[in-house]
Amino acid sequence: MEPFIVDVHKWTDTNYEIGRKQLQSITDKSSYLVFLNSLTSSEVDWEEGTSLLENFAPHLIEEIKGLGDQLNLSYQEAFRYFSGYDLPKLGALGCSSIVTTEMLIRNYDFSPDVYDYKFAVKNSENAYSTCGYTVHCTGLHEGVNEHGLAIALHFVNNHNQQKGFMSTMITRMVLDTCKNLEEAVDLLKALPHAACYNYSLGDTNGNIAIIEGSPERVVIRRGQQAVTCTNHFLEMNEYNRKIETSTHKRKSVLEESLHSQDDLFDIFTTPGKGLFYQDYKDFFGTLHTFSYDFNLRRVKTKVAQGDETLEFSLDRLTNDEPLPLSKLKGYIEEREGAKE
Template identity: 45%
Template sequence: MAGFSVDIIQVRDTSFNIGLKFGQYIHHKPLLKVLDSATRPEIDYKSYHSIFSGLAPHLLDELEGLAYGLNVPTEKATALFSGYDLPKTEAMGCSAIVTKDYYVRNYDFSPVLYDGIFSLVQPEEAFATAGYNLQVLGRHDGINQAGLALGLHFVSNHGYSKGISPWTAIRMVLDTCSTVDQAIQLLKEIPHAACYNFSLGDRNGHIAVVEAGPEKVMVRSGEAALSCVNHFQNESLANQNRVSIDGSLKRNDHLQALTQKHLTHEEMFAHFKDRHSPLFFTDYDDFFGTLHTLSYGFEDSRIMTTIAQSDQVLDFNFADWVNGENLPDHKLSGKI
C-alpha cells in the first residue's frame, strides 16, 4: 500500500481571484503536467466562450484568473481546465444513495487522474460550494450553500461529441442552482460530451437521477430513496449503456437492499467508506479503486468526507463555514 493524500483548500474571493489562487497553487504541482497530457493543445475558444457566457459567466473570470496565476495565455488555460471538448476518458465507477435526509457516494477511479483537492469556495458571484476538484475548475461531486448535493457517474462514451464534461456541468449546477428542479433544467440545457448519470438531492426533500447524454436527457425521480451507479435505467436509453454492466447491476442491487434498511446518515457513510464493503474497490491499476467518500445531511447541513482507507473523517457544518467559520484542517491522509 502507498500513501495517498488530499489537500483541503478554502477560498473566499472574487471568481477571478479564486482562479488566480488555484493557478498559483498548482503552478509547480505534478497535476499540471497530467492535465497537459490529458487535454487538447487548443480548443474552439469561441464556442467555449459562448456556452460559458450563457450558463455560468463567472467561470470565465475564474479561468482568466487561472491563466494569470500560471502566467499562460487564456486560450491555454481554457484548454487545460474548462472541461470543454476533451478527449475521451477511461471508464470510472461511482455509487450513490440519495434520500430525503442525506446524500452519500463513493468515487472510484485511478489516482493518476485525480486532482487530490477538496475545496471550499465562496465566490462573490455564485453560491458557496464544497467538493472534490476535477481538472481544477470542475467537481466530481459537491454541495452548495442552498443545500443542493450532486455527483457524477460515468455510463458510456456513446455518441461522444464536442461538449461539456460532467465535472464542469457539476460545477455549473452547484454554483448557480438552489433546487433539484433548477438543476434538472440546467442539465437539460448543457451540451453533454458523453453519457453520464447525475445523482442529486436538495434540502426540500426532492431527489432525482438525471440520465444525460449528447442525444437525450431523461429524469428518474423518487419520494423516499434513489440509487445511482454506472448504467442508464430508463428503457429508452438502454442502448447507450456499455455492453457489460454486470458490476453496475450488482452494486445497484446492493444499494437497493440498503435503502430497505433505513440506515442513518452516519451508518450509511460508515458502510460506504468501509474497505470491506461491497461498495469499496481497490482495482486502482484498472481505473476502479475507491478514492473518496462524500456525504451530506440535508436537515443539519452536515458534511462528512474521507479518502481511501483513512482514519481521518472531515466532519463539519457547512452552513457554519458559509457564515465565515474556516476549518482547521489542511489535509486528508489515507492509503491505496
C-alpha cells in the same frame, strides 16, 4: 500501501483570485503543463465554449483567467486546460450513490493518477458557495452548495462522445447557479453534454432524482423516498456498455443499504462490504466518500482508508470559520477488484 493525502481549502475571494490561489502551490509548472496537455486537445473550440459559459456561468471565465495567469498562459490555452469543454475521451470510472429525502452519499472510484488531491470550499460573490472534491481545478466530482442542493456524477459511456461540457464542469455549474432540484433539472436539460453520465441529486425540500444525461437527450427519473445510482442508465439503456456486471452488483448492494448517514458512511468506506473497490491499476479504486445530511445540514467526507473524517455544518460555506481539517490522510492499497 501508499500514502494518499488530500489538501483541504477554503477560498473566499473573487473568482479570478480563487483561480490564482488554486495553483499557488504548483512548484514545477512545466511538469504540470505536460500533465494537462496529456488530458486535453489542441483543437478545442474556445470561442464556442466561452459563449456557452457567458450564457450559463460567466463567473467561471474569470476563474479560468486566474488559473491561466498563474501559469503564464493565454486565455485560449487556459480555456483548453480548465474549461471542461470538448475534451478527449477519458477512461471508464465507477461511482455509487444513494439519495434519500434525508441524505446523499457516494463513493468516487477511479485512479489516483488523474486526481486533484483537493477538497475545497469556494465562496465568491458571483456564484453560490460550494464544497466538493475538485477536478482540473474548475470541475467537481460531487458536492453541495449553500442552499443545500447536492449532486454527484456517475460515468455511463463515452462511445458516442460529442462536443460539449464534461460531467465535472456540469456538476460545478449546477451547484454554482441552482438553488434546488427544479432549477438543476432545467440547467441539465439546457447544457450540451459531451458524454453519457448519470447525475444523482437532492435538495432541502425533499426532492430527489436521477438525471440520465447524454449528448442526444436528457431523461429525469424522480424518486419519492430513495434512489440509488451506479454506472448504467435505466431508461436510455441503449447507451449502456455491454459488460455491466459491477454496476448492477453495486446497485443491488445499495438497494439493501438504506440506513442512517453514519451507518451508510461505514458501508461506503469499508473494504469488503460491497461498495469500496481497490482495483486502482485498472481505474476502479475508491478514492473518497462524500455525504451530505439534508436535515442536519452536515457534510461528512473521508478519503480512501483514512483515519480522520472531515465533518462540518453547511454554514461553514459562507461564514468566516475555517474548516476543521487542513488535510485528509488515507492510503491506497491495491487488491484484486471487480471491475466492469
